[in-house]
Amino acid sequence: MIACPKCSEVGSIMKAGYVRNKQRYVCKNCNYFFTLSAPEQLSSTKKSRRHQTTIIDIARSIGVSNSTVSRALHGHVDINPETRQAVLDMAAKLDYQPNQLAYNLVKSKTNTIGMIVPEFHNPFFPNVIIGAHDVLTAEGYNLTIMQSNESYAVEVSNTKAMLANRIDGLLISLTQETNSFEHLQVFEKRGIPLILFNRVCDDVAAPKVVVNDFEASFMAVEHLILNGYERIAHLGGPLNLLVSRERLRGYRAALEKHGKSIEEDLIIQGMLSQQKARIYGKYLLELENRPDAVFAVNDSAAIEIMLMAAEKGIRVPEELGVVGFSDNPESAYIGPGLTTIRQPTLEMGKTTAKWILQMLDAEEEMNFPQERILKTELVIRGSSLRKA
Amino acid sequence: MIACPKCSEVGSIMKAGYVRNKQRYVCKNCNYFFTLSAPEQLSSTKKSRRHQTTIIDIARSIGVSNSTVSRALHGHVDINPETRQAVLDMAAKLDYQPNQLAYNLVKSKTNTIGMIVPEFHNPFFPNVIIGAHDVLTAEGYNLTIMQSNESYAVEVSNTKAMLANRIDGLLISLTQETNSFEHLQVFEKRGIPLILFNRVCDDVAAPKVVVNDFEASFMAVEHLILNGYERIAHLGGPLNLLVSRERLRGYRAALEKHGKSIEEDLIIQGMLSQQKARIYGKYLLELENRPDAVFAVNDSAAIEIMLMAAEKGIRVPEELGVVGFSDNPESAYIGPGLTTIRQPTLEMGKTTAKWILQMLDAEEEMNFPQERILKTELVIRGSSLRKA
């Protein structure tokens, strides 16, 4: 028979249902409900969680209160130097590691900046990350990176995860697919600093860091024109990206300035995977009246064009001028060298990070300058030098 | 006169020192100590912290308890479907975002894996990151990345930060400088899963993921030998890195197998910045009896050699064979193409990540296989094809 844990009666116990698969009892005598704890089922599985020494441990071992320890560890004023030293010694002795999680919870901040990038394969974003990482860690912040993989759905889920993890601020570069922005407006609503970089949009009231795509594109195309190229094709990015539109605008503007007619069938926009680049390149180079130059929106597409030209026996730069965008490492080494536009990637990371730190410092919502435009540089190599 | 906030006596108040610059009083009647709160100093500065809706808010608005809400949100069994729906609706209505911080604290885990890499400039580590990131996010884990910048001190501080942030596991690739390992043994002591990859050492009892550096190096050098090169120099990495030693070992073994003598002054070890590569390359190419091939420990050094050879009018591959290591993107495009060893970077990231997830699943400290060796691939391009 079972005895009541409370009144120790033995005859008065009866069953009272199940609680989570455990038989439940009630004592008719003292009306006490209880379950029998599982017969100590030898659960060596349960691996008693290794105890991390906490502030409380320190407090107990030297006979002061938690608050004293906390204050001592943070160099607070209201503390006796001797006490402080004792705390510090004991902390060292017990190998105390502060629990950032508890700190985060009580302070409701994480000292972490989030960053979402669409992809990782070009050296562009890794470089931006380096830049941001450098200035953030120098200021004691962490950086957690997520990759949206050019998918809007993933981007949304990433932002949600960032919110749940209570990052202090977010740096984001949008997906090719991103056309709606509620997931970003949340940050504004919550008062969490947000900065868009590189792949930006106009629908979010947040600071933006970009490069001078229009000017860069203009420079590139003008450079081709000045080198005697007449019919310049444009292999552009998807038009829902602002950068693509800006670069297209620059292309058109340069042609117009120099009185060239714009041939719409020499303009192709779309997301430029390597495969697509091959398809579009084939189309362009097999046109019966083929262009004598191509301005591509990124270096890999430009390189694809150069390789294809080589296959077809079209000489670069004599019969075909090529200019890319980004200055990937391989662009310096290919064929005659690819003329391209170098982007200040590291600087972009650094300025973005510095900016968000400023926003964090300023408790008040200041009127920040809304956009920062970084300068690119035209790197002239062999692929565009017909005149010389 | 001042009235006692407790007993409302008026005449019995007298000063009792200062506390944090505020006048303090004591009531002689009820012996109550108090300070007068500052006269409500209109602090609109204080920007009332925007309230995040919590579980408690939901609970209150539909008149249930916190536990019920928590259970409802997690699809627990013990819950009435109607209640669950009500909770879910209210959560949506109030735009509830779970506070991961609180969750982390109570569960003492963060669903986050840390990763420390020495640098970011080669495409190698970014690619590893992509691989790891993919499998981790697929399993609902986050990845926070830190960069030790090839500095031991930074590496140590990184690991400390990781510990403080209570990551669930750590993936690390060591610094060139790292020769002591207490900062890693801590993880073992704490029972936090740890995996070394690429830059590993033997002094830490943790799983390791590496490539077959020895074999790869052997293959590369043998390939040079089979192509008729006689005196093969080796531009190696710093010898405290295991990879460097393995590659050196492979180099020696290949020479020995084919009965070549090993000329020690054709072997240079050291950290291969671009500048150093130039210096060493100059030394090698200006040797009065210069080598007819170079096996470099990374592609950038190999490319530096090729460029320098071009400057000096030394023809590659006719007069100088070159083989690199890593297959950087530029290696496919330079000069005659750089023969090099392709490393399975993505796979390295993936296997490392999968492995640590296994370790997390297995509560017990299982006997994991201690090392996993991934296969590399010799990519043969023009820079080493003299025979053909």
Next chain:
DNA sequence: AACGTATCCGCAAACGTTACCGATACTTTT
């Protein structure tokens, strides 16, 4: 003595969740 001052320390309430242990009302079985 009686009062004023400065210094140091402790109490306890947050922070938002989770999960254990019960409790209640209702349904089914004996």
Next chain:
DNA sequence: AAAAGTATCGGTAACGTTTGCGGATACGTT
């Protein structure tokens, strides 16, 4: 109808910090 079982829900103690404010003590000053 009593006993047993089921389905839901609530109370509350953790988790480890930080911090506002009250309390105690020792010392200085009338």
